[in-house]
Amino acid sequence: MGGDHRDPTPAQRLQTNVHRLRKVLDEPGRLTFASGSYTFLVHPGELDADRFDELVTRTTNCRDPHQRVDLLRTALELWRGSPFQGVDLGELAAYAQRLAERRQVALEELYTAELECGRHTEVVADLTDLARLHPYRERLHALLMTALYRSGRQADALAAYRHTRQTLVDELGLEPGPELRTVEQQILAGESCAVARPFAAPALPPAQLPQGPRDFVGREDELATLSRLSAAGDDTMQVVVLSSTAGVGKTAPATHWAQHARVRFPDGQLYVDLQGFSPHDPLPPTAALGGFLRALGEDSAAIPHDPIERAARFRTLPEGRRVLVVLDNAAAEQVRPLLPGTSSCFVVVTSRDALSGLTVGHGAYRLDVGRMSRDEARALLRARAPLGNVSQESAAWLAERCEGLPLVLRVAAERFRDSDSHDVANLAAELEGGQDRLDLFDTGDDQTSLRAVLSWSYRRLTPEAARLFRMCGFRCRHSSHYLDGPGAAALLGTSDVRAVRRLLGELARCGLVEPTPDGRYQVHQLLQSYAAELADHYERNQTLPRLVNHYMTGTAAAAGFIRPREVAPRVGGLSGTRVSALRGCASALRWLEDNRPNVLCLAELAAEIGHRDVSVDLSTTLWPYFDLGGHQDEARRVHTLARTAANELGDHAAEAIAVRALGVLELRLGRYDTAERHLREALALHDANARASRATTMTYLASVFAATGRVEHALPMARQARDLCSQSGGESVPATAMNALGRFFRQCGSHQEALRWLRSAHDTAERQGLQPVRAHVLFSLAEVHLETGRYASAVENAHQALDLAKNNGVSDLADAVAALRGSIPEHTGTSAASGQKTLR
Numbered sequence: 001m002g003g004d005h006r007d008p009t010p011a012q013r014l015q016t017n018v019h020r021l022r023k024v025l026d027e028p029g030r031l032t033f034a035s036g037s038y039t040f041l042v043h044p045g046e047l048d049a050d051r052f053d054e055l056v057t058r059t060t061n062c063r064d065p066h067q068r069v070d071l072l073r074t075a076l077e078l079w080r081g082s083p084f085q086g087v088d089l090g091e092l093a094a095y096a097q098r099l100a101e102r103r104q105v106a107l108e109e110l111y112t113a114e115l116e117c118g119r120h121t122e123v124v125a126d127l128t129d130l131a132r133l134h135p136y137r138e139r140l141h142a143l144l145m146t147a148l149y150r151s152g153r154q155a156d157a158l159a160a161y162r163h164t165r166q167t168l169v170d171e172l173g174l175e176p177g178p179e180l181r182t183v184e185q186q187i188l189a190g191e192s193c194a195v196a197r198p199f200a201a202p203a204l205p206p207a208q209l210p211q212g213p214r215d216f217v218g219r220e221d222e223l224a225t226l227s228r229l230s231a232a233g234d235d236t237m238q239v240v241v242l243s244s245t246a247g248v249g250k251t252a253p254a255t256h257w258a259q260h261a262r263v264r265f266p267d268g269q270l271y272v273d274l275q276g277f278s279p280h281d282p283l284p285p286t287a288a289l290g291g292f293l294r295a296l297g298e299d300s301a302a303i304p305h306d307p308i309e310r311a312a313r314f315r316t317l318p319e320g321r322r323v324l325v326v327l328d329n330a331a332a333e334q335v336r337p338l339l340p341g342t343s344s345c346f347v348v349v350t351s352r353d354a355l356s357g358l359t360v361g362h363g364a365y366r367l368d369v370g371r372m373s374r375d376e377a378r379a380l381l382r383a384r385a386p387l388g389n390v391s392q393e394s395a396a397w398l399a400e401r402c403e404g405l406p407l408v409l410r411v412a413a414e415r416f417r418d419s420d421s422h423d424v425a426n427l428a429a430e431l432e433g434g435q436d437r438l439d440l441f442d443t444g445d446d447q448t449s450l451r452a453v454l455s456w457s458y459r460r461l462t463p464e465a466a467r468l469f470r471m472c473g474f475r476c477r478h479s480s481h482y483l484d485g486p487g488a489a490a491l492l493g494t495s496d497v498r499a500v501r502r503l504l505g506e507l508a509r510c511g512l513v514e515p516t517p518d519g520r521y522q523v524h525q526l527l528q529s530y531a532a533e534l535a536d537h538y539e540r541n542q543t544l545p546r547l548v549n550h551y552m553t554g555t556a557a558a559a560g561f562i563r564p565r566e567v568a569p570r571v572g573g574l575s576g577t578r579v580s581a582l583r584g585c586a587s588a589l590r591w592l593e594d595n596r597p598n599v600l601c602l603a604e605l606a607a608e609i610g611h612r613d614v615s616v617d618l619s620t621t622l623w624p625y626f627d628l629g630g631h632q633d634e635a636r637r638v639h640t641l642a643r644t645a646a647n648e649l650g651d652h653a654a655e656a657i658a659v660r661a662l663g664v665l666e667l668r669l670g671r672y673d674t675a676e677r678h679l680r681e682a683l684a685l686h687d688a689n690a691r692a693s694r695a696t697t698m699t700y701l702a703s704v705f706a707a708t709g710r711v712e713h714a715l716p717m718a719r720q721a722r723d724l725c726s727q728s729g730g731e732s733v734p735a736t737a738m739n740a741l742g743r744f745f746r747q748c749g750s751h752q753e754a755l756r757w758l759r760s761a762h763d764t765a766e767r768q769g770l771q772p773v774r775a776h777v778l779f780s781l782a783e784v785h786l787e788t789g790r791y792a793s794a795v796e797n798a799h800q801a802l803d804l805a806k807n808n809g810v811s812d813l814a815d816a817v818a819a820l821r822g823s824i825p826e827h828t829g830t831s832a833a834s835g836q837k838t839l840r
Helices: 010-024 048-058 065-076 090-116 120-133 138-150 154-172 178-188 220-230 251-264 285-295 307-316 332-338 356-362 374-384 392-401 406-418 424-431 435-441 450-458 463-471 485-492 497-509 525-534 537-559 585-608 612-627 632-649 652-668 672-685 691-707 711-728 735-747 751-767 771-787 791-807 811-828 832-839
Strands: 031-034 037-040 238-243 269-273 323-328 345-351 365-368 481-483 521-523
Touching: 010 031, 048 065, 048 090, 065 090, 090 120, 090 138, 090 251, 120 138, 138 154, 138 178, 154 178, 220 238, 220 251, 220 345, 220 365, 238 356, 251 269, 251 323, 251 345, 269 285, 285 307, 285 332, 307 332, 323 332, 332 345, 332 356, 356 365, 374 392, 374 406, 392 406, 406 450, 450 525, 463 485, 463 497, 463 525, 463 537, 481 485, 481 585, 485 497, 485 537, 497 521, 521 525, 537 585, 537 612, 585 612, 585 632, 585 771, 612 632, 612 652, 632 652, 652 672, 652 691, 672 691, 691 711, 691 735, 711 735, 711 751, 735 751, 735 771, 751 771, 771 791, 771 811, 791 811
Parallel strands: 238 345, 238 365, 269 323, 323 345
Antiparallel strands: 031 037, 481 521
16 A cells, blocks of 8 residues: 555554554544554444445435435545545555446436436536546436437537547547437437436446455465466456365355455456255256346346346346356356356356366366365464464364364364363364264254255265265274275175266265375265264165175285285185276285275274174284384274284284284384383284294394393394294295394394395295385395495395385385495495496
């Protein structure tokens, strides 16, 4: 507003002006400062522009010209000079021009009403002055001609027409428009001419936008995209579709942006809630068109009744006008009739449907609105609830429980505000609850209660898609789950994956699942809870066996590429639905990564309902996958569930493997006391004849002893493990156990003993086709060769390890090999570049 962007001290200048303003205010306290900005309190009815708009709007449906004159004169008396007089306009110039145009339109309406009242002679002088001030406003000149003619001054009326025509031709190269020519023809014919109230332009440009949320935060990328596209100036009309799942918040960014961008659309802003997803019937496009046409100045009697003609009228009426159209909460079939046909308009559509047909047929730009980031969610919570004494960690935890959904965040904030204790932990614990967690978001209002909001989408589904959604109700306490075609087919008990993919697409279009870039669909936790509520007991009982068949079959097949099972599965007779083709270790690891959230959900669900065999089998099956590293929290959860289940079943072999897995996990995290306790417990659980399993556990226990400096315990334990391995025979001892023994003996300086076990480990892994294990063993061999001066062998083994790791998705070896690359040139005397070239 200062107008000088080069001002070096804008803050000081602002403070000086605010100080001066406070001096002239009757209530200085109405101007306050908070959160880095000033706020001026304006009571209803105090802002002259609002009062002016209100008075002019009241004339729209007023048939009595005398009442219209009174209202318009009262409105115009509010004006003093020009808008923002005395202020350097800068960015306010466009808004000031819009205000001035509103005043001019109101003046034209006033004198139209005066002529309708028969005050022809009285208004001639005013109209003459106005016509002189505005030589290009043909409507003013038409009003002046009418007033002169009705006052008995036909010659002056025609002279006024000739003067106006000459001005237009000389200065603009244009002939007068239809209205002015019609008045001239009526005067020449001696008819009783009259200038009717204009039907093609309203008294004021429509301003229908609803107020945006006062606590709006974030969405910078979406707002920037809308601003960029609206300023593009394309030759064709631009349509932007904001789409997302239920509760993510599409209307808020659309209306927030529209309110801030409205000055760029001086000819009006049209808004309609199409109720495409709501408790009410969808609004017919013909009804919305009628409202738009009336808002743009069309007389009700002139609006066509035929839907096609009405849509055609709307396409042409805004021609040449800068109009913003916001179509909120739209279903696919509602949008096309409501699109204007001119490039001067900009259209924003919000929908749970992706509206792909609009993207293809009209070149619409689809803007997918994602869930709020952690920072945005935390900011929204703090804007709505008194979180002053709540730590950043607690606020972040609560925000995460709300899954980044603005609707859920607002309701959670209100519950926190209304609670006596203001205890974040209690509220978050409620959010962690079972299916009744949706009760937390029951506000008693169909517009904001989460169940009601989700039901609007569910009711639009076909019966088969609705059934699939209900089957999605198997809920994981700690995460969302994902579905691909085969997984969804397993839920429905069908092998027709192509048909199931169409159903997933339908769920996505209704906002009940969220597509991911890799072609899967995410089912968030609150949606899982809603789906579980909808499913009946029979459907729930059908779901679990299908899930067990599908995911146990796939997990066993994928884990088999990493390492053979140590114990036989407890769940037999599996005949799971078709899983994605597994062509080797890399694709197997990819399948496990993609389906890990679902497998974890299955593990938790099996534990909750007492399917202990499933819990045990998932742990023993996934142990080779988790043993490669990563996913520590998930591994701990699966193995802990299996430990409890195996104990209840009396399956000591499976319990030992689960406890050992927990011990190895703690070993890798450097928690040696806990690791030792778990490994000793596992050793006690092993059957005396399970030599290979005992050897494996002893090897890890020896590693704990070595890591804590107890070599006197480590060596005897490692030798016991070695002897058990020798007694067990090659194939029964896991290659990973032999690799661990080899690494242990290398650390102790027994390089020949280390090479013996590492070569046995490599041969076993190669025979069994266990490429990830081979990669780790080859790297261990490279380390031994490096320490014993066999540099060429070290280079060769490291090169092989790196190739296997890259080709089989074992990414954790990359850093170790890089470190080895830097070590070899120091011993060989070769340059670093040549050494790296050899390793590559």
